[in-house]
Amino acid sequence: MDHSILQATRELLDEVGYRALTVDQVAARAGVGKAAIYRRHGSKAEMVFVATMHEQQLPPWAGTGSLHGDLLALVRAFHARMAAPAARRLAPALIGELAVNPELNARFRDTFLAAEQAAFADIIDQAVARGELAGPVDPAMAHLLLLGSLASALYILDLPVDDAMVTDLAAAAAAGMTALADLHRGDPDGSARPR
Amino acid sequence: MDHSILQATRELLDEVGYRALTVDQVAARAGVGKAAIYRRHGSKAEMVFVATMHEQQLPPWAGTGSLHGDLLALVRAFHARMAAPAARRLAPALIGELAVNPELNARFRDTFLAAEQAAFADIIDQAVARGELAGPVDPAMAHLLLLGSLASALYILDLPVDDAMVTDLAAAAAAGMTALADLHRGDPDGSARPR
Incomplete structure (x- = not known):
C-alpha cells in the first residue's frame, strides 16, 4: 500500500501539479481510504515530500x-x-x-x-x-x-x-x-x- | 495614498502575518478603495513585496x-x-x-x-x-x-x-x-x- 500511495502521488504531481493535488485524488488513484494515507503521512506536503525526495x-x-x-x-x-x-x-x-x-x-x-x-x-x-x-x-x-x-x-x-x-x-x-x-x-x- | 497603502501593509503584516493578510484589510486600514490598491499592485504578493523590500x-x-x-x-x-x-x-x-x-x-x-x-x-x-x-x-x-x-x-x-x-x-x-x-x-x- 505504501508503494501504491507514493506512486499515485508522483503520477498526480506530474498531471495536476502540487497546488491542485488533493489527498482525495491520491486515495482514489491508489485505491485506498483517506484514513490510510493520513496514518502514514501527516499532511499533503509530507506525502509529497516523501514521494519525491525522501525515498x-x-x-x-x-x-x-x-x-x-x-x-x-x-x-x-x-x-x-x-x-x-x-x-x-x-x-x-x-x-x-x-x-x-x-x-x-x-x-x-x-x-x-x-x-x-x-x-x-x-x-x-x-x-x-x-x-x-x-x-x-x-x-x-x-x-x-x-x-x-x-x-x-x-x-x-x-x-x-x-x-x-x-x-x-x-x-x-x-x-x-x-x-x-x-x-x-x-x-x-x-x-x-x-x- | 501610495505611502498609506504601504504603511498599512507593513503594520498588518506584523499583526496578522502574510497568509492571513487580505487586500480588504489593507484598504480599510489605509482608508482607500480596493480598486485603488489593485491599480497600483497586481496582487497581494506584489503589494507585500513592494511594501517590505522594493522600497x-x-x-x-x-x-x-x-x-x-x-x-x-x-x-x-x-x-x-x-x-x-x-x-x-x-x-x-x-x-x-x-x-x-x-x-x-x-x-x-x-x-x-x-x-x-x-x-x-x-x-x-x-x-x-x-x-x-x-x-x-x-x-x-x-x-x-x-x-x-x-x-x-x-x-x-x-x-x-x-x-x-x-x-x-x-x-x-x-x-x-x-x-x-x-x-x-x-x-x-x-x-x-x-x-
Whole structure:
C-alpha cells in the first residue's frame, strides 16, 4: 500500500501539479481510504515530500581522489536531481510549506539535510587525511557554499543552470573550503564559533 | 495614498502575518478603495513585496579597500535586513509566490536582483582595478556564492546565522571569486560559458 500511495502521488504531481493535488485524488488513484494515507503521512506536503525526495538515495560522491573532484561529482549528481522539471515545479511550494509545518521541517532536517551534510563531512575528512585541507571545515558551511547557492539559483532566483555553472560552483566551493580550513586551523571543529 | 497603502501593509503584516493578510484589510486600514490598491499592485504578493523590500535602499558596500572587506560589509548589511523577523516570516511564502506569479517575478528580477548583482559588479571592478582579482568574475556567480548561500540558510533550511557564520561566508566567497578569476583568466566576461 505504501508503494501504491507514493506512486499515485508522483503520477498526480506530474498531471495536476502540487497546488491542485488533493489527498482525495491520491486515495482514489491508489485505491485506498483517506484514513490510510493520513496514518502514514501527516499532511499533503509530507506525502509529497516523501514521494519525491525522501525515498531517493544519495548519489555516489567521494572517491575521486581530490577535494575538487569529489565536490564536482557531488554537485553534478545533485544538480541532475534538483533541476529536474518536477523538482523545480515542486520546490518553491515546499519551501513555503516547510516554514509553516514543523513536522515536515523536522522530517526534512532529520533525513534529507542530515544525509547531505554527512556527505560533506565524509568529503572533508578524506581531504584532511590527504593533506588537501589544513584542518576540518564545518560541513554545514560547505553544504551551504555548494548546494545552498545551487538551491537559491534554481528555486528562488529561477536561473538557468548549466554544467559550466555547476563546474564553477564546485571550483569556488573547493577554494572557499580551503580558505576556511586555513583560517580556522587549530579550531577543533573547523569554525570559530561554539556549536 | 501610495505611502498609506504601504504603511498599512507593513503594520498588518506584523499583526496578522502574510497568509492571513487580505487586500480588504489593507484598504480599510489605509482608508482607500480596493480598486485603488489593485491599480497600483497586481496582487497581494506584489503589494507585500513592494511594501517590505522594493522600497528599501541597498546598503553601502564598497570602498573598504579590499575584496574581502567589501564582501564582508555587503553581507553584513544584507544579513541584518534578510534575517529580520518579518523578512524570515515573509520570505518562504514569497518564494512560493514568485514561482507562480510571472509579474511578481519580473519585478523581483528587474529591481531587486538587478540592483544586487550590480553591487557585486562594482566590487569586482574595483578588485580587478586594484589587482586583487586576475580578471572579471561573473557577478551572478559571486552573488550566488555570498547571498544565495545566505538565503538558503535563512529561508530554506531555517538555520540560525550569526556574525561568525556571515564572516566565514565572506571569506569563502572572496576565496571562491579569486579562484574563478584565475580559472577564467582571459575570458572577457569572467565565465567559461556564453551569455
